[in-house]
Amino acid sequence: MGENGKVAVLGAGSWGTALAAHLADKGYRVGLWSRRPDQVEQLNTCRENSRYLPGIKLPENMLATGDLEHVLSAAEYVVFSVPSHSFRQVLSDALAYIDENALVINTAKGIEENSLQRLSEVFGEVAGNGRAKNYAVLSGPSHAEEVALKMPAAVVVAAASDEPATRGQDLFMTETFRVYTNPDIIGVELGGALKNIIALGTGIVDGFIGSDNTKAAFITRGLAEITRLGIAMHANPLTFAGLAGLGDLIVTCTSKHSRNRRAGIEIGRGNSLEQALAGVNMVVEGVRTTRATHGLAKAWGVEMPITEQMYQVLFKGKNPKTAVVNLMNRDKTNEVEEVALAKIKWWIEKDDKSPAF
Ligand SMILES: NC(=O)C1=CN([C@@H]2O[C@H](COP(=O)(O)OP(=O)(O)OC[C@H]3O[C@@H](n4cnc5c(N)ncnc54)[C@H](OP(=O)(O)O)[C@@H]3O)[C@@H](O)[C@H]2O)C=CC1
Numbered sequence: 001m002g003e004n005g006k007v008a009v010l011g012a013g014s015w016g017t018a019l020a021a022h023l024a025d026k027g028y029r030v031g032l033w034s035r036r037p038d039q040v041e042q043l044n045t046c047r048e049n050s051r052y053l054p055g056i057k058l059p060e061n062m063l064a065t066g067d068l069e070h071v072l073s074a075a076e077y078v079v080f081s082v083p084s085h086s087f088r089q090v091l092s093d094a095l096a097y098i099d100e101n102a103l104v105i106n107t108a109k110g111i112e113e114n115s116l117q118r119l120s121e122v123f124g125e126v127a128g129n130g131r132a133k134n135y136a137v138l139s140g141p142s143h144a145e146e147v148a149l150k151m152p153a154a155v156v157v158a159a160a161s162d163e164p165a166t167r168g169q170d171l172f173m174t175e176t177f178r179v180y181t182n183p184d185i186i187g188v189e190l191g192g193a194l195k196n197i198i199a200l201g202t203g204i205v206d207g208f209i210g211s212d213n214t215k216a217a218f219i220t221r222g223l224a225e226i227t228r229l230g231i232a233m234h235a236n237p238l239t240f241a242g243l244a245g246l247g248d249l250i251v252t253c254t255s256k257h258s259r260n261r262r263a264g265i266e267i268g269r270g271n272s273l274e275q276a277l278a279g280v281n282m283v284v285e286g287v288r289t290t291r292a293t294h295g296l297a298k299a300w301g302v303e304m305p306i307t308e309q310m311y312q313v314l315f316k317g318k319n320p321k322t323a324v325v326n327l328m329n330r331d332k333t334n335e336v337e338e339v340a341l342a343k344i345k346w347w348i349e350k351d352d353k354s355p356a357f
């Protein structure tokens with residue numbers, strides 16, 4: 001199973017720390033890279049990440065370091081757990097030290113804002129498409145706080161071919177952390193990134209309406225528009241009914257641990273975006289992802305009414321109450337027919353993979 005092999009985890013936030021502890025508990029030698037020397041010192045002496053994952057005792061066979069070359073030297077697996085907006089930079093800094101045969105697993109959930117690229121596309125651009133054979137994505141419903149307590153969770157590893165997907169599955173799988181493989185890297189990336197827009201919005205709805213009916217409608221129609229974009233971008237529609245789609249949507253829209261939902265609640269209570277982000281004080285991926293997805297929807301010619309309203313609320317000062325009124329009063333339509341049409345479009349366009357930008 002590769003236990004006792006070396007793993008480098010880049011990014012010492014809540015997810016990087018939880019995954020590093022998970023893999024160390026499984027018997028791997030784990031190096032956890034942080035960009036902050038004071039945090040390295042604190043992790044190694046107190047054996048706890050008091051800022052990002054308080055209350056979890058870190059295993060002895062994981063060591064924090066600020067030295068990228070050192071942590072990556074001889075690592076068979078490299079886990080990226082930095083926020084998506086810093087993925088390109090950290091990857092560029094790390095690349096020279098990553099062994100050609102090492103499996104790179106990205107765990108960030110986002111779309112790059114300026115390029116509108118999925119993170120596997122960023123990886124291809126920075127590392128070269130030749131290295132894509134050793135690239136995988138870990139996604140699905142998995143809050144760090146619960147994974148660190150070994151509460152049962154099920155996730156997905158997606159990769160372009162079986163071999164890296166199975167390597168990733170074997171790396172993470174334990175009795176309490178069940179890992180499925182999925183060949184649909186586009187769908188898994190989109191599901192993980194776009195659910196954060198819906199979680200932010202669900203938080204807003206929680207913050208000012210508090211209606212379960214409204215929330216259920218918002219989540220369900222959110223999944224419909226994620227699927228619509230996914231189909232246009234040549235993802236497998238079924239991925240969105242799985243762990244990286246519906247599964248992650250459920251957890252992020254309902255959990256007390258969700259930073260996206262918590263930020264949304266503050267906005268729904270009348271606080272500004274800046275106040276909401278300062279209150280959470282951890283990465284809230286849904287903000288940048290809303291802007292990026294707004295761009296993707298335009299580029300692919302896909303209607304995404306919830307994303308459009310979220311964009312207006314977050315960046316154009318629209319009142320959330322007006323946004324809900326606008327969503328409720330759109331032209332009448334047929335739920336199933338709409339999905340069927342999107343699917344036909346998928347079949348027609350699947351041989352033409354060139355996006356409209
Ligand atoms: N938390 C969770 O439960 C889960 C998170 N994820 C995803 O994992 C990714 C990381 O999230 P998470 O760990 O929760 O985030 P946190 O906010 O908990 O931590 C972010 C970490 O990234 C570091 N960081 C930020 N910018 C940079 C940079 N430019 N270079 C290097 N390090 C940087 C921060 O360092 P510093 O303290 O110095 O700012 C901090 O250690 C996100 O994409 C998130 O969506 C996925 C599944 C579960």
Ligand SMILES: O=C(CO)COP(=O)(O)O
Binds near residue numbers: 251259
């Ligand atoms: O992706 C996550 C859980 O699967 C984490 O979601 P939040 O970033 O909203 O906390």
